[in-house]
Amino acid sequence: MGKANNDSLDIRGGMRKKWLVHLFPLPAVAIYTIFIVYPILAAFTYSLFEWKGLVMGGFNQFENYKRLFMEEPYNTMFWNALSHNVYYFVIEMLVQNTIAFALAYVIYKKIKGVSFFKVAYFLPRLLSIIVVGFLWKLILNPNIGVLNATLRAVGLDSWATAWLGNPDTALTAIALINSWFAIGFYMLILLAGLQSISVEVLEAAKLDGATGLKLIRSVVLPMMFQPLVIVIVMTFIQSFEAFELVFAMQGSMGEPYYSTDLLAVFFYRTAFGTSGGDAGSLGIGSALAVVMFVIIATISALFMRYVNKREQT
Amino acid sequence: MSMKMMRRSLLYTAAIGYALLSLFPLALMLISSLKPNIEILTKPLELPSKLTFVSYEKLFLELDYAKYVFNSAYISIMSLLLVIVFSVMVSYYIARFQFKWNGLLFFYFLIGMMLPIKLGLVPLFLLIQDLNLVDSPWSVILIHVGSGLPMAVLILAGFFRTLPKELEEAAKIDGCTNAGLLMKILVPLMKPAIGTVTIINFIGVWNEFFFPMIFIQTEGKKTIPLAMQQLFGEFTTDWSVLFAGLTLSSLPMILIFAFASRQFMDGLTAGAVK
Numbered sequence A: 001m002g003k004a005n006n007d008s009l010d011i012r013g014g015m016r017k018k019w020l021v022h023l024f025p026l027p028a029v030a031i032y033t034i035f036i037v038y039p040i041l042a043a044f045t046y047s048l049f050e051w052k053g054l055v056m057g058g059f060n061q062f063e064n065y066k067r068l069f070m071e072e073p074y075n076t077m078f079w080n081a082l083s084h085n086v087y088y089f090v091i092e093m094l095v096q097n098t099i100a101f102a103l104a105y106v107i108y109k110k111i112k113g114v115s116f117f118k119v120a121y122f123l124p125r126l127l128s129i130i131v132v133g134f135l136w137k138l139i140l141n142p143n144i145g146v147l148n149a150t151l152r153a154v155g156l157d158s159w160a161t162a163w164l165g166n167p168d169t170a171l172t173a174i175a176l177i178n179s180w181f182a183i184g185f186y187m188l189i190l191l192a193g194l195q196s197i198s199v200e201v202l203e204a205a206k207l208d209g210a211t212g213l214k215l216i217r218s219v220v221l222p223m224m225f226q227p228l229v230i231v232i233v234m235t236f237i238q239s240f241e242a243f244e245l246v247f248a249m250q251g252s253m254g255e256p257y258y259s260t261d262l263l264a265v266f267f268y269r270t271a272f273g274t275s276g277g278d279a280g281s282l283g284i285g286s287a288l289a290v291v292m293f294v295i296i297a298t299i300s301a302l303f304m305r306y307v308n309k310r311e312q313t
Numbered sequence B: 001m002s003m004k005m006m007r008r009s010l011l012y013t014a015a016i017g018y019a020l021l022s023l024f025p026l027a028l029m030l031i032s033s034l035k036p037n038i039e040i041l042t043k044p045l046e047l048p049s050k051l052t053f054v055s056y057e058k059l060f061l062e063l064d065y066a067k068y069v070f071n072s073a074y075i076s077i078m079s080l081l082l083v084i085v086f087s088v089m090v091s092y093y094i095a096r097f098q099f100k101w102n103g104l105l106f107f108y109f110l111i112g113m114m115l116p117i118k119l120g121l122v123p124l125f126l127l128i129q130d131l132n133l134v135d136s137p138w139s140v141i142l143i144h145v146g147s148g149l150p151m152a153v154l155i156l157a158g159f160f161r162t163l164p165k166e167l168e169e170a171a172k173i174d175g176c177t178n179a180g181l182l183m184k185i186l187v188p189l190m191k192p193a194i195g196t197v198t199i200i201n202f203i204g205v206w207n208e209f210f211f212p213m214i215f216i217q218t219e220g221k222k223t224i225p226l227a228m229q230q231l232f233g234e235f236t237t238d239w240s241v242l243f244a245g246l247t248l249s250s251l252p253m254i255l256i257f258a259f260a261s262r263q264f265m266d267g268l269t270a271g272a273v274k
Helices: A002-023 A025-045 A061-069 A074-110 A114-126 A131-138 A146-153 A170-195 A200-206 A212-223 A226-238 A242-251 A261-270 A281-312 B002-033 B039-040 B055-062 B065-096 B101-114 B117-130 B137-162 B165-173 B178-189 B193-208 B212-215 B224-233 B239-259 B261-274
Strands: A049-052 A056-060
Touching: A002 B178, A025 B065, A025 B101, A025 B117, A025 B137, A049 A281, A061 A074, A061 A131, A061 A281, A074 A114, A074 A170, A074 A226, A074 A261, A074 A281, A074 B002, A074 B212, A114 A170, A114 B002, A114 B239, A131 A146, A131 A170, A131 A242, A131 B002, A131 B193, A131 B212, A131 B224, A170 A212, A170 A226, A170 A242, A170 B002, A170 B261, A200 A212, A212 A226, A212 B117, A226 A281, A242 A261, A261 A281, A261 B117, A261 B239, A281 B101, A281 B117, B002 B239, B039 B239, B055 B239, B065 B137, B065 B178, B065 B193, B065 B224, B065 B239, B101 B137, B117 B137, B117 B212, B137 B193, B137 B212, B165 B178, B178 B193, B193 B239, B193 B261, B212 B224, B212 B239, B224 B239, B239 B261
Parallel strands: none
Antiparallel strands: A049 A056
């Protein structure tokens, strides 16, 4: 009885499910469009309008961009912050990714205790980045922080400094703290890349006399080209939207004297006006968001295109 | 042979050296939280003369820790649930039905991996305000769901394609609807991929600071990272309480990690390498 019903329903059910299935993507598309795609597209529109507080005024063409690039203090702050983001990216590439690769290589060499080392390297990545910032703020405290206490204990008193209060060291310190946080994650990606290289190829290269650094440079790195580019692109995006560490440790002014200011911090400050919150900040904030978006999207896309081209040849 | 020994010991020196550097701040955080405050100031490098939980007592007096855990858990679980259900539905559609716009739909989600949603903050703020969601956990949940979807779709659609179609065809002959097929046959097979999506999103959502900071204002609705911000605004001299707060805020994630460290590490890299 039930069986017969099901069979007869199946014909109509077949009709029904044909259009019902088109509803499957609906919730995902709706939420993604409304809360991700729309706000980013809307930032483009917003940047072309005048703003009075939270109220949109009239269309004013590229006035916000003009002010961002021509008017004090916005223009100085923009170039200042941009140069810091570039510096941040360079430090992450040189320190974080080099160490991550070295550690991946060490683990790849099948030392004992691999799972312990993986966990040890990865553990900091589990913390909230805001917790990381606060923890290191305590460690780097000039008077009672552990770093300076250690330096004094080993007789390097002259090295002890106000790491975060000194404009010469603050940004580097923050970039290195981010490296500490992220190294385990990048190490795992690079390790997966290393493990995907075929053993035969490596053996053949060794027979040809390639060893040590030469082996790494001329055989290993080219063969893990794809994970390398993923690491570079992720590092790049992450460096250009970095916000939390500076906000937690140096506040929304990128102290001392804007020496740790980053584009995202400048953006937050401009849009939500904790300083210089004059009329039109939402417009300038949106213009800045668009400029940051263009920088991030263009450079990531260039990297990705380069990879695709290389893979096709 | 001795050359080889030297190389081995170099490898171990590097491995152990960095492990110490990686773990030291975490150990310091835990140990300092169990130290009397005066010893943090006078003997920062020494182990505590006696273990004390005074800092935790003070912390619990000051902060309603259970409430922050509940708020964080509520936001995380809701976000994860919706990301998983919605991404399974759309990925199934993308991977299994050959319509013209499928490729486009997949691409539409893929570009989301490159969109830093922080940059949409101004329109997002006005949108959340118009939707009357300011100070509601749903402001943060909906943003998390939206930003979690692209990676989830990438992983799940890739996984759907690896499942043999014969299974579904057999089920369809038996009169199974698409929804029934998805729930009863495909989802159980997809546990590993769903696990990956869960882990990637869980770490991000649980630790998220930026959007909760913008949208959650009422004390009673704050998440753990927001509570830390508040704690550091109040207790600037009592460092043992600060360390206790940091330790306690990291504890839930570290405990969960302890039970599934392999899945965590594999899951996060799977997401990145895909």
